Amino acid sequence: MSESSLDFLFDRRSILHFKDEEIPQDVLNKVLVAAQRASAPGGTLTGGYRGAQPISIIVVKDKARRAQLNEMLCEGRKVSIQEAPVSLIFCVDTHRLNRWAAVEGGESHFSGMGVLWVSLRAVYTAAQNSVIAAEAMGLGSQYIQEIVWQPHTALDFFELPKQVMPVTMLILGYPSERPPLAPTLPLEAIVHEETYHDPSDDDLIAYYADKEVYFQNWVKNLPVDSKLRKHIEKKGVETLAQFVSQVTYTESFYRWRDDMIKINLAVSELE
Ligand SMILES: Cc1cc2nc3c(=O)[nH]c(=O)nc-3n(C[C@H](O)[C@H](O)[C@H](O)COP(=O)(O)O)c2cc1C
Structure with missing residues (x-):
């Protein structure tokens, strides 16, 4: 990749307003594959096996559910989640890991701060990979942290089993704005x-x-x-x-x- 082809990354900015335009499924799939392919802790076997990938991503596209999410999370900014055609909710998921261990005759002991720490790292590398992939394909994105401040509501809304915890959320769509670049530390x-x-x-x-x-x-x-x-x-x-x-x-x-x-x-x- 040449230096100038990184410009899309150096020029990236969070986007809050989006065109009324769907994201084609093949484009969305690439955003999700970028998350799937992210570095993930726990690859102890020779060559690494990308760890147990203790993450899940919930994709919300349904218009009515996006409106509900908006209402639930973003009182100050009512339009964004609704406007963005896709929301991705990145969750720590040790539920799947524990079930897998049980099914395969292992031990379902994956809980506690150490596991959480590892899982959080996996969530954030995946989410940021999605941001970059989205940007590279002309999509805009914005993290919405408010998902964390509504734990009971999120549990019901996404029908989450125990040991699945939303950590962050991304809204995605084709930008209808180009806000100024946010200042950064030198x-x-x-x-x-x-x-x-x-x-x-x-x-x-x-x-x-x-x-x-x-x-x-x-x-x-x-x-x-x-x-x-x-x-x-x-x-x-x-x-x-x-x-x-x-x-x-x-x-x-x-x-x-x-x-x-x-x-x-x-x-x-x-x-
Ligand atoms: C983990 C994470 C959570 C964030 N949560 C929010 C949020 O809840 N609301 C918001 O407006 N921006 C959120 N942001 C976006 C930052 O405000 C934004 O990235 C920062 O101001 C820099 O702007 P830029 O993305 O345009 O460069 C979040 C960013 C990260 C990495």
Whole structure:
């Protein structure tokens, strides 16, 4: 592959709005094969056997079910799941693994944090392979994390057996928008040659400068009477770091997330 043929990847951006156009089954199959072929932990036999692939992908295409999913998950952004012709729900699946072990005279002991850790890695490599394959074929995608915050509803909606837990979700379709590229940290911020290099305070500020500019523009364009702008002003928030830590990803928000993760594990009986 030539360097320029990677441009599609370097130019990738999340897509929230889609054309009213189906994804042909052969194109969708390639997105799914990319997930199937992803690196997967656990290949201990010589040559590797792609581990036990403790993942399942639920494909939702039905229009009414997509609308339901939208309602269920994305109150703030009502249209996206509905607009995208396909949703893929990537799940940790140790249910199949345990059943297989039992059927083949093995031991169904696949549960707990170690197995979960391995399975999560398999889910994310598969999901990101799908993102890349989709992008390469002119499709757009967006991760929707909200699937994790509705464990009981997801269990019913997808008729999940125990030990199958949704981890993330992708919506896919032909883009009807081209949003600006999201700013990224510079390479020197995330790449360390040989050993870890702790940045100076000035370096840190420089690393986040592009994101800061993005944030300041975003705040500037918030409507004067918007609730969020008033909240930001009331809190005295002036920088992105303050916004991220004091408005969006607050300590109490993370405590709530901790609880939700525990509920997910309990509901799926994966602890
Ligand atoms: C695991 C994962 C979960 C994500 N979940 C959400 C989400 O729930 N909602 C959302 O708007 N974006 C979500 N994103 C997308 C990021 O917001 C997006 O990738 C990031 O802002 C960079 O933008 P880009 O994808 O356009 O480069 C998620 C991304 C990842 C990798």
